[in-house]
Amino acid sequence: MTNIVLCGIGGQGTVLASKLLAAAGMKKGCNVQSAETIGMAQRGGSVFSHLRMGAAGEEVSSPMIALGTADILIGFEPGETVRLLPYLKPDGQVITASRSVMPVTAALTGGSYDGADMLRYLEDNVQNLSVVDTETALAELGNPKVTNVLLLGYAAESGALGLTSEDLKDALKERLPEKLWDVNFRALDYAKKA
Amino acid sequence: MHTEFLMGNEAIALGALAAGVNVVCGYPGTPSSEVLETVAKRKTEHTYVEWSVNEKAAMELAAGAAYSGARALVTMKQVGLNVASDPLMSLEYVGVKGGMVVLVADDPGPISSQTEQDTRTFAAFSKVPCFDPSTPEEAYEMIQDAFDFSEQYGTPVFLRPTTRVDHGYASIDVKDENEYYVNTPDGFVKDSSRWVIFPRLSFANHAKIEARNEELRTTLSSYERNCILGGDVPKKGVAAGGISFAYANEELAARGTDGSLPARLMKVSTPFPFPEDLALEFLKDLDEVLVLEELDPVIEKELTYICGKHGLSTKIYGKLSHHIAASGENTRDSVGAALDAFLGTDLERTKAVERPEPPQLPVRPPVLCAGCPHRASFYAVKQAMKGKKAFFGGDIGCYTLGNAMPLDMCDTCLCMGAGVNIAQGIRKVDPDTTVFAFVGDSTFFASAITGVINAVYNQANMTLVLLDNSTTAMTGHQPHPGTGRTMMGEVVEKIDPVKVLEGIGVTEVVCLDPMDLATAVPEVQRVSALPGVKAVIFRYPCIALFKPTKYCEVNQDECINCRRCIKELGCPALFIEDGRVTIDPGTCTGCGLCNQVCPKNCIGGVER
Numbered sequence: 018m019t020n021i022v023l024c025g026i027g028g029q030g031t032v033l034a035s036k037l038l039a040a041a042g043m044k045k046g047c048n049v050q051s052a053e054t055i056g057m058a059q060r061g062g063s064v065f066s067h068l069r070m071g072a073a074g075e076e077v078s079s080p081m082i083a084l085g086t087a088d089i090l091i092g093f094e095p096g097e098t099v100r101l102l103p104y105l106k107p108d109g110q111v112i113t114a115s116r117s118v119m120p121v122t123a124a125l126t127g128g129s130y131d132g133a134d135m136l137r138y139l140e141d142n143v144q145n146l147s148v149v150d151t152e153t154a155l156a157e158l159g160n161p162k163v164t165n166v167l168l169l170g171y172a173a174e175s176g177a178l179g180l181t182s183e184d185l186k187d188a189l190k191e192r193l194p195e196k197l198w199d200v201n202f203r204a205l206d207y208a209k210k211a
Numbered sequence: 212m213h214t215e216f217l218m219g220n221e222a223i224a225l226g227a228l229a230a231g232v233n234v235v236c237g238y239p240g241t242p243s244s245e246v247l248e249t250v251a252k253r254k255t256e257h258t259y260v261e262w263s264v265n266e267k268a269a270m271e272l273a274a275g276a277a278y279s280g281a282r283a284l285v286t287m288k289q290v291g292l293n294v295a296s297d298p299l300m301s302l303e304y305v306g307v308k309g310g311m312v313v314l315v316a317d318d319p320g321p322i323s324s325q326t327e328q329d330t331r332t333f334a335a336f337s338k339v340p341c342f343d344p345s346t347p348e349e350a351y352e353m354i355q356d357a358f359d360f361s362e363q364y365g366t367p368v369f370l371r372p373t374t375r376v377d378h379g380y381a382s383i384d385v386k387d388e389n390e391y392y393v394n395t396p397d398g399f400v401k402d403s404s405r406w407v408i409f410p411r412l413s414f415a416n417h418a419k420i421e422a423r424n425e426e427l428r429t430t431l432s433s434y435e436r437n438c439i440l441g442g443d444v445p446k447k448g449v450a451a452g453g454i455s456f457a458y459a460n461e462e463l464a465a466r467g468t469d470g471s472l473p474a475r476l477m478k479v480s481t482p483f484p485f486p487e488d489l490a491l492e493f494l495k496d497l498d499e500v501l502v503l504e505e506l507d508p509v510i511e512k513e514l515t516y517i518c519g520k521h522g523l524s525t526k527i528y529g530k531l532s533h534h535i536a537a538s539g540e541n542t543r544d545s546v547g548a549a550l551d552a553f554l555g556t557d558l559e560r561t562k563a564v565e566r567p568e569p570p571q572l573p574v575r576p577p578v579l580c581a582g583c584p585h586r587a588s589f590y591a592v593k594q595a596m597k598g599k600k601a602f603f604g605g606d607i608g609c610y611t612l613g614n615a616m617p618l619d620m621c622d623t624c625l626c627m628g629a630g631v632n633i634a635q636g637i638r639k640v641d642p643d644t645t646v647f648a649f650v651g652d653s654t655f656f657a658s659a660i661t662g663v664i665n666a667v668y669n670q671a672n673m674t675l676v677l678l679d680n681s682t683t684a685m686t687g688h689q690p691h692p693g694t695g696r697t698m699m700g701e702v703v704e705k706i707d708p709v710k711v712l713e714g715i716g717v718t719e720v721v722c723l724d725p726m727d728l729a730t731a732v733p734e735v736q737r738v739s740a741l742p743g744v745k746a747v748i749f750r751y752p753c754i755a756l757f758k759p760t761k762y763c764e765v766n767q768d769e770c771i772n773c774r775r776c777i778k779e780l781g782c783p784a785l786f787i788e789d790g791r792v793t794i795d796p797g798t799c800t801g802c803g804l805c806n807q808v809c810p811k812n813c814i815g816g817v818e819r
Contacts, residue, residue: 079457
């Protein structure tokens with residue numbers, strides 16, 4: 018059983034990422050269950066996806082993951098990664114985007130929220146951490162909308178997903194129009210040269 | 212058969228189609244909306260589907276179809292059932308001919324609802340049998356069982372999934388279209404002794420319903436989805452239903468040896484009528500039972516009742532005994548912790564990995580989207596009422612988010628359409644207050660029109676503010692009577708709220724562009740000062756319906772860094788970077804509202 022947690026802010030594309038992982042898992046014969054935030058929180062709130070993949074014949078009884086049991090945590094924003102860190106198992110893998118997003122509340126009150134504090138906390142407390150410099154990567158890829166696929170590429174490269182970037186490419190082909198394949202494939206493979 | 216990765220609600224829709232459903236209707240509401248949308252996408256030629264104007268209309272439409280021998284599905288969220296309760300309470304007394312399933316999605320948490328009400332309790336109240344699925348796969352099978360059951364017993368039936376089942380995804384084996392059951396309705400057969408509810412009919416049918424439901428306590432004990440697992444473990448038992456059963460099953464297995472369960476486990480799939488005979492078999496020789504369920508203590512009370520009725524000394528623990536939290540949703544971890552306390556086990560895993568306290572995490576309440584026209588509408592009214600004593604009644608929809616700072620424009624919110632008459636009531640007690648009732652277009656058609664009639668008839672003094680964004684935004688952009696299209700895809704005559712309001716007798720109805728503050732603010736002042744019931748209609752489409760063509764940029768040479776734009780509007784595209792106001796081009800839609808509040812007018816639009 019592979020337990021995967023994705024997290025971010027409403028509108029960042031965690032749902033599509035979760036669907037891609039599920040499709041790739043199913044193509045390999047896995048039993049997949051997932052659950053995600055839908056509704057009001059999608060309007061800029063904290064959102065998450067739980068995804069569980071059992072090997073063929075292995076039953077998945079519910080989509081929800083218990084604390085301390087996620088094999089991999091994929092965070093689209095460093096503060097959100099920290100928020101969901103309690104789900105990670107002791108030697109689990111974390112993939113996190115580096116770019117922080119200031120909440121509206123902090124902008125209003127002049128409150129301080131510094132993503133660098135979050136990254137420092139992750140560095141101090143996670144053995145298997147991969148921080149993705151999303152700004153540089155997206156600039157190189159020339160498309161600001163492929164953060165989710167970029168992070169999935171790093172997740173595949175870490176080995177903790179049980180899926181390869183080739184598995185994900187097959188799933189991408191089914192979900193996206195052909196004109197978007199190239200940039201998404203490059204985003205997936207970005208982790209390999211990084 | 213083929214396998215698909217389906218959301219629970221999609222699975223329910225495909226299950227209904229496999230059961231040959233003829234008529235599907237409902238009103239949107241999280242977490243139920245995707246059921247009807249999936250039917251619309253995947254339906255066969257035998258199926259009619261509509262978004263009804265509200266849940267009551269949908270329930271009545273479904274009843275008429277089921278009277279005529281059709282298989283009908285009506286969908287709603289739990290608070291929607293309150294709206295539809297009038298027809299449903301009586302419908303149970305009358306009964307149906309074709310199978311009728313009332314899908315009501317409950318929302319423990321609550322995650323996106325006003326209440327934590329429990330449709331299982333409503334089932335007992337209305338005497339309508341209730342099926343409670345524990346997984347998306349089971350929901351797919353169960354709705355097919357529910358249609359058969361409804362037809363067999365001539366009663367509407369509840370299917371009551373909760374959020375985690377509705378919105379959970381699973382790979383599920385589903386029927387191909389050529390395997391679907393085809394139901395051919397034979398049409399309505401007149402019989403006033405059957406279809407017209409009179410006290411004499413109600414009296415006679417009440418007795419029959421009570422007898423049927425009593426008998427079902429035995430019959431449903433052999434329904435395969437009510438079952439007992441791990442039978443040979445003495446003394447301790449666990450009873451659960453819905454997603455809590457899935458959690459209990461997995462967490463118990465994790466505490467047993469070689470996958471065996473360290474307690475007897477009873478699964479309750481029909482909380483009403485309760486499978487009493489099966490419960491007696493389950494309770495045999497048990498000293499203690501822990502009940503795991505969300506919302507009301509339905510299973511706990513039933514087991515306690517059965518113990519009392521049969522003189523059993525088994526102790527029943529759950530919400531009433533404070534072993535389980537009275538409110539909120541269960542999680543794998545809360546179920547695990549309750550099982551550890553009950554069984555005296557201690558699973559290492561549940562002690563979350565020890566890590567030092569993280570730095571303070573940002574709070575991220577949901578906010579109106581960047582470019583949302585509601586922000587502009589609220590701001591216009593706020594500016595118009597600056598320095599005056601005013602009341603701003605809110606309602607149900609995205610615009611409830613107008614309550615957040617800095618807008619702070621939602622003084623009350625109760626239920627669909629309630630804001631209109633709440634404003635009327637406030638003004639009665641507080642006659643020197645200028646009162647406004649904000650309502651969205653879909654909510655207006657669903658349940659605010661009668662409120663406006665009441666206000667006009669009773670000579671209220673208030674301003675209705677209709678936030679018309681041409682869609683039902685919060686639940687995923689469903690069409691409604693004002694949009695000019697139906698769920699079947701037909702283009703129909705738009706029902707114009709201006710004509711509706713004028714027809715009711717609202718004397719002043721003004722349509723405004725919320726993005727034009729210079730015009731909107733004085734108009735709101737003028738209209739709200741008039742006597743009687745007045746209406747301001749802010750017309751601007753939901754920003755999520757269009758791809759923005761522009762974004763805004765701050766001219767940093769001109770900007771005096773007063774931050775008025777941020778402080779007045781709270782737009783998520785505006786933030787401070789390196790001490791300066793900055794606009795995130797990815798989030799900004801180029802609406803330009805910020806430039807209208809800027810004292811230097813130094814924010815400009817840039818073409819994408």
